[in-house]
Amino acid sequence: MTIQTQALPKLAVWKFASCDGCQLTLLNCEDELMALAGEVQIAYFPEATRAVVEGPYDVSLVEGSVTTPEEIERIGQVREMSRNVVTIGACATSGGIQALRNFGDIAEFRSVVYAHPEYLSTLARSTPISAHVDVDFELRGCPINKHQLLEVLAAYIQRRKPRIPTYSVCVECKRRGAVCVAVANGTPCLGPVTQAGCGALCPAFARGCYGCFGPQDSPNTAAMSDRLISLGMADDEVMRIYRTFNAASEPFRRESERHEPARDEEALT
């Protein structure tokens, strides 16, 4: 490494259980990537380079959820080596789609996919990074939005707070001047309870929001569900619409459980 790069803040990118889509978002910043490589030292990013610069790291981006005993240990080490831990994406911030296991029986899940479940080492639940270590900032989305990612990186480079809104998709939709799909077409839409960040993408494509960015800061999920039901959704459909990429986030988990078809009370722990 040259002397000059040593003064740059060190960036590390870590992966836990995930699809790689959030870290790909960093490589998808085609116009900004080379400029970024001049402002930070990409010190650990195995998906992009085999070069490894030792920690500590100024900013660690963490993708993915914790699903194995080994990952619990590893996230502790990442925290120790990092001045700032920024979790990226629904997997890291809420447990991701793989947290659907939290609602089922893990032994059964294993045997559905694998003939020899005894070869696997997995935890019964998929949990967000914040369930294990302190997290400095959580960036939502499945996947994250690249402009928001660049804003968060800029904020940490400049040592300021990231400016990421926590209001709903509806606010973005109005700003974009899109027609409300729920009002105009009676399309079920999670926009009112979902955090902004995608740019109200689905309504612009005549589709209802399906919750990629997780719950907004004050979601009225009960009123949302009443609306979904009045638009013709059955209870089990309402349950499932909350049970996707952010299924284990508190507000979505609670609301989905209210709509579970008659289920064993003790199973609800």
Next chain:
Amino acid sequence: MSHKLTDGGQVLHVGTLSRVEGEGGMHLEIHDGHVGAVELRIFEPPRFYEAFLRGRSWTEPPDITARICGICPVAYQFSACNALEDACGVSVPDTIRTMRRLLYCGEWIESHALHIYLLHAPDFLGYPGGIEMAKDHPAAVEQGLRLKKVGNELMTLVGGRSVHPINVKLGGFYRMPTVAELGGLRPALERGLEDALATVRLVSTFDFPDLEQPYTYLSLRPEQGYPIESGSVVTTAGTAFDVRDFPEHITEHHVAHSNALHASLDGGGPYVVGPLARYTLNFDRLSPLAQQAAREAGLGETCRNPFRSIIVRSVELVEVFSEALRIIDAWRDGTAPSVPVPARAGEGFGATEAPRGVLFHRYRLDDDGTILDAQIVPPTSQNQPSIEADMRTLAESWLELSDHDLSHRCEAAIRNYDPCISCATHFLDLTVERT
């Protein structure tokens, strides 16, 4: 890193295998100058998609299975659509199939450009990664990023966004892009085609180790054109079968050293899916421009050297850019974005050509559309046994190398397959053990 074992043997560790999608490693045992066990170890934690798809509704797999892989979400979306539409007895009109092909071209462009320039080329040019390579080869890396960007733009235009597109649904799309919108992308695609041709020329100058794969190649082959979003199965062993019969020919095994299932064809040895297989089985389907680029790069009508897969990927870039331009030029406004796909009880099978090879889905549905059973066979599980077989052949001839160089070379050989480990689990740490 290498350790002496108490029995005098030797184990070599290379940390996490880099520049692959996902987490995995390699374990190599060398006894008395011979290669013993070779294991591609997949650590990527299992995410149990097939299990939690049970009980979901038939309309959900395109959005849910996209999340198996952020690099090839469209492959998952369309294999799911093909299988579920098959289960419901619906076949979509040509206009919808064509628009799917266009979106898929975007994914191939994005994925191939990423692999060629940022993941694979650094091995040939001797850099730890694309960003480091950019210091000495700025024009090449810029060209790669420009290609990748057009792929992402095409996906964003048709799919709404490039990672996990939102515009795909069973039966078609939520909204069709217009002639005007598509036309706006034409200049970038034309430039992309030029860049793709330049890419073929660039990578054909690399040095390629000699290695001829004896394995069976398997790919899709549609009624016309190069295989992308549909087709039935063909192999170099001369077998041909319908996607529906895939489970009868392909068996998956669960092995102790990997969280990805291994696949085998008709109970035989390893088979390979992906660019080499597609190319070798469908050279006649490439456009004249892509065929000419391949010939100028020194390729014949078949290619069996996995290191040359970087040239084949580049030829495929030429193909999908030409194809995207052709589709855009022929597009007419006013076609229905989707057709209804009402649920019915039954079983459906679907396959498409993901950038890394055939991706198969199977679903069994209840009469109300509830999923009773789901099966997904991703390309990397199919390639895993041949990756191991390649490692064995190569390691035998590289035994005189230092552990450092040997592991470096082996890693590069694994990257020939552009393995996607996130997909395969539903890797890479190299250990070499010498005794």
